[in-house]
Amino acid sequence: xxxxxxxxxxxxxxxxIPIALGYLAVSFTLGIAAQNxxxxxxxxxxxxxxxxxxxxxxxxxxxxxAQGSYLEMAxxxxxxNARYLLMSCSLxxxxxxxxxxxxxxxxxxxxxxxxxxxxxxxxxxLNPFYTYGVMTAxxxxxxxxxxxxxxxxxxxxxxxxxxxxxxxxxxFIAIIIPPARKSRIIAGLVVVSMLASFLFAKLPxxxxxxxxxxxxxxxxxxxxxxxxxxxxxxxxxx
Amino acid sequence: xxxxxxxxxxIMAGVSYLIRVLPLTLIRKxxxxxxxxxxxxxxxxxxxxxxxxxxxLEATGSFYSGLAALLVGIVxxxxxxxxxxxxxFSCLTVFILELFL
Numbered sequence: 001x002x003x004x005x006x007x008x009x010x011x012x013x014x015x016x017i018p019i020a021l022g023y024l025a026v027s028f029t030l031g032i033a034a035q036n037x038x039x040x041x042x043x044x045x046x047x048x049x050x051x052x053x054x055x056x057x058x059x060x061x062x063x064x065x066a067q068g069s070y071l072e073m074a075x076x077x078x079x080x081n082a083r084y085l086l087m088s089c090s091l092x093x094x095x096x097x098x099x100x101x102x103x104x105x106x107x108x109x110x111x112x113x114x115x116x117x118x119x120x121x122x123x124x125x126l127n128p129f130y131t132y133g134v135m136t137a138x139x140x141x142x143x144x145x146x147x148x149x150x151x152x153x154x155x156x157x158x159x160x161x162x163x164x165x166x167x168x169x170x171x172f173i174a175i176i177i178p179p180a181r182k183s184r185i186i187a188g189l190v191v192v193s194m195l196a197s198f199l200f201a202k203l204p205x206x207x208x209x210x211x212x213x214x215x216x217x218x219x220x221x222x223x224x225x226x227x228x229x230x231x232x233x234x235x236x237x238x
Numbered sequence: 239x240x241x242x243x244x245x246x247x248x249i250m251a252g253v254s255y256l257i258r259v260l261p262l263t264l265i266r267k268x269x270x271x272x273x274x275x276x277x278x279x280x281x282x283x284x285x286x287x288x289x290x291x292x293x294x295l296e297a298t299g300s301f302y303s304g305l306a307a308l309l310v311g312i313v314x315x316x317x318x319x320x321x322x323x324x325x326x327f328s329c330l331t332v333f334i335l336e337l338f339l
Contacts, residue, residue, distance in 0.1 A: 022322045029325075043243055050251035055286060060250045067241055070249055077253040080289075083282035084254070086275075088261035095262070108259030162299040163333035166307040169294040170328030172286040173308070177315030179283065186283050193287035201292050215288050222284045227276035 005129040012133020019114045019134065020141030026054060027142045029167035031149015033058055036165075037065035041150040048146040052110050052139065056081040058168060059215060066210050079216045087116040096125035103128040110135045113175065185230045193222055303335040 027048060034044035039061070051057050059080035063073045088111055095107065107119075107128050115138060119131050153161055180187035200206045200214050209217065295304040307328040314324045 025322060026325060029329075039243065043247065047247050047250060050247065051254045053254055055282075055289065056254055057250070059285075059289065060246070064241075064243065064246050070241070070245065073246055073249045074253050077250050078257065079281070080285055081254050081257050082278060082285075084258050085261055086278045088258050092262045101263070104262045105259055108262045109255065111258040159299065159333065159336050162297075162303070162336060163329045165297045166294060166304065166311075166328045166332050167325045169290045169297065170307070170311045170325035171321050172290045173311035173328070174315045174319070174321040174324035176283050176286050176290075177312055178318065181316055186280075189280060189283055190287045193284045194291035197288040198292045211293075215285060218288045219281060219285045222288075223277050223280040226280045226284070227273050230276070231272050232276040232279050 005127065008127040008130040009133040009136075012130040012135075013137045014133070015118050016115075016134035016137025019118070019138040022114070023138055023141040024145040024148075026167060026171050027145030028149040028152075029164050030054060030057055030061075031146040031151075032153040032161060032165055033061050033149075033168065034146065035150045035153045037061040039064065039150065041147050044150045045143050045147040048143045049139070052112055052142060053081050053084070054112075054168065054171065062211050062215075068210055068213075072210070072213065072216075075216055079219050083113075084111050084116075087111050087113075091116065091119060091126070094120060094122075094126045096127055098125075099128055107131050110139055112138075114138070185226070189222065189226055193218065196222065298332050299336050300339050303332040303339060306335055307331045 030048070031041075031044055034047070034057075039047075047057055047060070051060070056077050059076050060073060063076050068076075088108060091107065091111065092104070095104065110131075115131065115134050118134055119126055122130055153164075156164075176186075176190055180190050196218055197214065200209065200218060201211075206214070291308070294308050295301050298304040298307065310331045311324050311328040314327055319327075
């Protein structure tokens with residue numbers, strides 16, 4: 001391996017450590033969600049190792065808990081992880097062209113909000129070994145936290161589990177609120193989405209929709225309407 | 239019919255991988271359609287909002303602690319606190335409130 005690649009890899013590990021610590025805490029609450037859905041520690045850890053997506057996994061666990069269809073699972077993951085499609089598009093422009101094709105297959109394995117963020121902040125074209133370094137630190141943190149969440153979730157007293165189960169929602173809030181502060185359109189979308197979600201969950205008319213289908217239907221309708229009504233200027237997109 | 243948990247996991251992993259790797263390998267150019275770009279841009283905010291509410295109200299031992307966690311999370315995130323802090327303080331809010339409720 002070239003010396004330059006080793007330096008990039010080490011730098012990636014270094015940057016991945018704080019990400020791993022954050023993951024450890026968040027995936028712990030994800031483990032509790034997995035346990036509530038009836039999964040074992042092995043199954044939940046395997047999911048975290050293979051999927052690496054907080055919102056996606058959480059959405060998947062709701063489908064498992066409701067014993068939804070396999071098609072519902074596929075569509076659910078597609079919707080909940082749709083943002084990675086955009087991120088991967090940006091990453092494909094950022095990756096250095098000096099590396100063989102298979103590096104694109106490896107980098108694609110662990111595109112998350114955080115790993116995408118640090119990879120895009122890398123100066124100049126991205127050396128894939130930097131991203132591998134970040135993954136080396138972050139991915140085990142994600143899997144370990146999930147595993148501990150399932151195992152310890154059942155040992156902890158009920159009030160602590162109750163408190164920890166909002167951790168994941170706290171993380172979601174931390175993702176959606178800062179852009180809502182900057183953009184009135186996003187702030188409006190957040191409010192409309194929450195109101196619509198509340199109505200769909202509470203009104204008996206919509207009782208035929210499972211919680212998974214509710215998320216999919218509302219996401220497509222509201223994002224679609226917003227895309228038509230408020231097309232985003234090119235320079236504001238990431 | 240009882241669903242196989244490993245088939246669920248396989249579908250989750252397969253779809254997630256395809257979403258991430260297809261743009262990296264196939265689409266080397268930018269997506270030019272403005273409506274599609276805007277749609278993809280808005281999707282994460284809408285999905286996360288829909289998933290958070292009203293589910294957060296039912297996640298804890300009491301409706302009020304869930305609501306308080308939501309409000310504390312929003313205020314902290316608005317004040318530019320990081321992901322980790324927002325998550326931890328939401329949890330603490332529930333823990334402290336449920337000592338009294």
